Amino acid sequence: MSVSLRLGVLEGDGIGPEIVPAAVRVVDAAVAAAGMPPVEWVPLPVGRSAIESAGSPLPDATVKALSGLEAWVLGPHDNAGYPEPHRSRLNPSGTIRKHFGLFANIRPAKAFDGARALLPGTDLVVVRENTEGFYADRNTFAGAGEFMPTPDVAIAHGIITRAAVERIAHEAFRLARGRRGRVTVVHKANVLRLTSGLFLQVCREVAREYPDVAVDDEHIDAMTVHLLRRAPEFDVLVTENMFGDILSDLTAEIAGSLGIAPSVNASADRAMAQATHGSAPDIAGQDTANPAAMILSCAMLLDWLATRHSNPQLTAAARRMEAAVADTLRTGTATADLGGTAGTRAFADAVVDAVG
Incomplete structure (x- = not known):
């Protein structure tokens, strides 16, 4: 209709x-x-x-x-x-x-014929949580989320919540079901054990509701190398705000521009x-x-x-x-x-x- x-x-x-x-x-x-x-x-x-x-x-x-x-x-x-x-x-x-x-x-990154892709065959999607993470201006009800206790010290909040991770993870897994059926969780849980660790943990919990979707995970620094060498192997990447912002610019250039x-x-x-x-x-x-x-x-x-x-x-x-x-x-x-x-x-x- x-x-x-x-x-x-x-x-x-x-x-x-x-x-x-x-x-x-x-x-x-x-x-x-x-x-x-x-x-x-x-x-x-x-x-x-x-x-x-x-x-x-x-x-x-x-x-x-x-x-x-x-x-x-x-x-x-x-x-x-x-x-x-x-x-x-x-x-x-x-x-x-x-x-x-x-x-x-x-944020999809797809290599088109005639678009001068660095890695032809790239066809992936970055699913970026958009409300919290390391971007201070999205972390607080009021205020910028940044402050300076002294003129020489600047501090920003990095916030990860279970509710926000659950909803973005569901978006990623639902999207993967309509694509090639694979989700890669991108994180830094080896260093940021509480915040990034919670992101990884909750994504793994949500993954159990999608047994038809394969799931793996990568550290953010390693992920940049993997993308430069073998971006066409990846399907859906899910990550927090700042990591997603950076990765999506990288994947866009890999796809051509x-x-x-x-x-x-x-x-x-x-x-x-x-x-x-x-x-x-x-x-x-x-x-x-x-x-x-x-x-x-x-x-x-x-x-x-x-x-x-x-x-x-x-x-x-x-x-x-x-x-x-x-x-x-x-x-x-x-x-x-x-x-x-x-x-x-x-x-x-x-x-x-x-x-x-």
Whole structure:
């Protein structure tokens, strides 16, 4: 049964106003090809333009509007370029993730033909716990989670809780069931015996509920070496916040480029599409940015909605988008980061054509 989607769209900073509209065009084409009604896009201010228009990079009106939506697309932000006091505060994406409890950050790394992968055949997913770990600004109800008892000593909280590990572990094992059936827990329990040790212990406990999924574990430092040598052997990696952030950048480059690295941030009832890469202000407005990661992030968002609502049309639209990106790259159309000559608009045009 066809449903009409209502999705928020927040363009963000830097290359955001280029890659987000490109992704929106591809979503529109895929939804139409799947026989669904047009998407109702809800534009919302965020980032530098929102500071200029509303005095905040994430206005209260934007947060209120997001509260009425199930899913949205967020472009990159450039909080390092914001004027104070905004520069020193939690960035817009972090604030949104924390406010809506988007605990699961799902970051695939897939090597496409024509994308200059360092290790062809790589096809894995980093499942990153998104609310605690070593990132201090997500560890506390109020405050930054960092403090300095003296001018020469800085302390940050690293927090691991059973409840947070259980829910991210279930996400990883459910995901593995639909892939190649293997989960690798990445940790540092040999040194951080209580915190990382709890993460490993709880993941092993959850693994007992998925006897059809193979499970192993690796120390974070060893994992970086294993990925560089044999990334195609891995399927789903589950880890805490900071480890997942670092590993997903590494796996993206192994697969070819951060420009093809998508992600979604999700809870049980809300999801946000957000490319892994940053705002790249040095190339903003030049029509050279790669929109593939943003396009693939939107495909992941449609897939999340399809699963949540058991909607095969949304599944079909997501598969069309993924296949269209793969076909476009395979036939030699690529942006500069992948060794090609296509601009942002030209690449998006080719993907839209391939969707049809």
